[in-house]
Amino acid sequence: MGIEPIEFPPSHSPPMNSLNRRQFGTLVAATAATTSLKPAWSQSPNEQLGVCIVGLNGRGGEHIRGFNKDPRTNITAIVDIDPGVAEKRADQIAELQGTRPAVYADVRKAIDVGGFDLLSCATPNHWHALIGIWAMQAGKDVYIEKPISHNIHEGRALVAAAKKYGRIFQTGTQCRSSDACVEAAKYIAEGGVGEVNFARGLCYKRRKSIGALGNYAIPEGVDFDLWSGPATFTEPKLTRQNFHYDWHWQRHYGNGDSGNQGPHQTDIARWGLGLNRHPEAILSYAGRLGYQAERKDPNYVDAGDTANTQVSIYDYGDKCMVFETRGLDVTESAGPEVDAMFGKGGGNKIGVIFYGSEGYVAQTQYDQCRVFDPDMKMVKEFKSRDVGDKHFANFLDAVQARDESMLNADAMTGHLSAAVAHLGNTSFYLGEDNKASVDEIEKAVSSIKSLDNDARTLEQTVAHLRSNHVDLEATPLSLGPLLKFDPETERYTNNEEANHWLTREYRAGFEVPDAENV
Known part of the structure; x- marks a missing residue:
């Protein structure tokens, strides 16, 4: 199977989030x-x-x-x-x-x-x-x-x-429960920035190394066999230092930032583009790069095996979406539209840009979306409050009414947005050993139908890596294969090896049944 077994490490629990005391009083009577x-x-x-x-x-x-x-x-x-x-x-x-x-x-x-x-x-x-x-x-x-x-x-x-x-x-x-995003999606659908067929999701978010690959003790009291559950039990040892959270960066358990931060942005991108289906073709180039340069140790091996730098291109036929992950420091220009809408220079830049024929719409925060004219000057803004609370409340409203149509993010919505991560990661994992030059990647991205300037996106990605002292000759990016996908059957049509990544081998007692046998 495609998923290589990887492990966990010890840690003390991180400080608990401070929680406000419930304001007791008269409770709302059940309807x-x-x-x-x-x-x-x-x-x-x-x-x-x-x-x-x-x-x-x-x-x-x-x-x-x-x-x-x-x-x-x-x-x-x-x-x-x-x-x-x-x-x-x-x-x-x-x-x-x-x-x-x-x-x-x-x-x-x-x-x-x-x-x-x-x-x-x-x-x-x-x-x-x-x-x-x-x-x-x-x-x-x-x-x-x-x-x-x-x-x-x-x-x-x-x-x-x-x-x-x-x-x-x-x-x-x-x-999905952000008033700002609801209004922005409506604005796009009503033609507020003209015809919109392309969106770019951004996860420019600093992620430090999770520590050296090694053997670490299981935290006291933790049943690692049970913790492993559906994943292969890889013996009572860990290969990373921090037991909690850092599982995100080991593909045996997590999905990298494509599946961690990414589903928020790709979900909004699908929403604004009106895409309630899977893409037809996918290509990724990616790598876990920069940590050797940071530590000035060419032999350093980070315990993570998901990408900290990744560009995935999703072709939907009539529309297109690109999702970018940058886990190293953001210090340079990220391109005119990102600089104008998210600010030039360092710091995290997380959101979505919709490219319209008459302007842009950018989701710049969970509770904020902005409209820009063709000259990238802001002309309109949508805001929201208490996004997380509204999402829980929406769930409870639907539960009380026994009406799934009231949900802002039902199971199919979650499935389609999670699949975006899985599809992009599959291209990366299959091509992980295919170390490619920048010229080879540029040639490959030109082979996929895309509404992005893929050469410019690649150029900006390379500039980002070089600004973080990554030597792309010594540690090149990996180039994944162009995968063709049937949205109806949910199967790859041009790469049988890719179909092995649609599922995993489950342990006895922890099998996830197929859709026909749930």
């Missing part, structure tokens, strides 16, 4: 629409919806904050493989809501015991799909962080499970 949802087990006089939160580090803290803030819910159970993290979070929740949730290490036990209506998941990516399927099979509504899947097979299975079991499924792409 008539919730009648069919009232849990017989509920101890609450207001019959709040019980929530189980799985995965309590990082985004898990935001799930705690979000569900605690909404008076319609009560956190009755939490699950985390790290007992130290779980107990700290349980104490926080007890202080916030006045009752302590049940604590579990194994999500299967939590589902078996029950006592909740909703399950929200912020675990590492390789667990997302299986947890979601198990929960929906048990009659729970589900909120899963992006990407909802580790591969395309898993995303399709989640879509099928939500339909089969009649469950409400929300994807954690919070920008």
